[in-house]
Amino acid sequence: MTSYINHNNYKISYSKWNTEKNSKYTLLFVHASGFHGMIWNQIITKLPDYNCITIDLSGHGLSDNPDHDYEWNKFAFELETLIVDLNLNNIFGIGHSLGGYAVTHATNKLSDRFAGLILFDPSVFTKSKYEQNLKRKKDFIHPISKRRNLWDSYDEMYKNFSSRLPFKLWDKKVLKDYCEFGLIKDDDKNIFQLSCPPWAEARMMSGSSQYGIFEIINKFNQKVLVIRAGGKNSNDNKDLFSSSVTDPKLSEMFLNGKDLLINDVTHFIPQEKPEECAKIIYDFIR
Numbered sequence: 001m002t003s004y005i006n007h008n009n010y011k012i013s014y015s016k017w018n019t020e021k022n023s024k025y026t027l028l029f030v031h032a033s034g035f036h037g038m039i040w041n042q043i044i045t046k047l048p049d050y051n052c053i054t055i056d057l058s059g060h061g062l063s064d065n066p067d068h069d070y071e072w073n074k075f076a077f078e079l080e081t082l083i084v085d086l087n088l089n090n091i092f093g094i095g096h097s098l099g100g101y102a103v104t105h106a107t108n109k110l111s112d113r114f115a116g117l118i119l120f121d122p123s124v125f126t127k128s129k130y131e132q133n134l135k136r137k138k139d140f141i142h143p144i145s146k147r148r149n150l151w152d153s154y155d156e157m158y159k160n161f162s163s164r165l166p167f168k169l170w171d172k173k174v175l176k177d178y179c180e181f182g183l184i185k186d187d188d189k190n191i192f193q194l195s196c197p198p199w200a201e202a203r204m205m206s207g208s209s210q211y212g213i214f215e216i217i218n219k220f221n222q223k224v225l226v227i228r229a230g231g232k233n234s235n236d237n238k239d240l241f242s243s244s245v246t247d248p249k250l251s252e253m254f255l256n257g258k259d260l261l262i263n264d265v266t267h268f269i270p271q272e273k274p275e276e277c278a279k280i281i282y283d284f285i286r
Contacts, residue, residue, distance in 0.1 A: 030099030036061030076105035145202035
């Protein structure tokens, strides 16, 4: 069931799962840039014994699309509001890509509410990578702003995506969830459009910076699992996401970090291997 919180005069969507369970931990799932909370559906259904919460970060899913710059620390502030408003405690923060960065950053002021972190190829880059990003021209417009926005149906989007990389590597059920819940129907025009507008996603892709992330990482003292992608052996897609984007030494920066490298997967580990990811989560938190 979808609910909303108010954050800085815009609304953020979230959903609760397995609410009838009185589990020791709350699992808080945070999606990657351009995705939505329902991208975790196939993983959460394999974790029936845990209270789970998914969020649609601003610019995604059923949340509002505010006209701002989408700096990555702002996503962390949204998570802080969610955690405080719902009075969440004993949290395992589970994030992928941007979501991994955001949930880690959210521990800055609320570390006492977290039991640990599970980060799937989090977009926490090397310091040299952040320095390169700072040199990028301020007027740079990311090419993702030109991605197709309008679709006739969920099925059209699914058929289009299922035949091309990286999506054809995904679990089919996950891809269907991505398409079905990643589109919003415009009844007036009888057409579907992406719930994450291309203009907003482009700003997200250009909005990464440290925002104090390494200081936050260094002081977090709960257990952390960093799962990194080893790359797809048979993958002919050689773009940025064909292998891990994560600083390979990230786990060593945490006081209680552990590294897990998974071979034959791209950056999109949860989308390619949902069953294996559910097992990783279950084994780490029990």
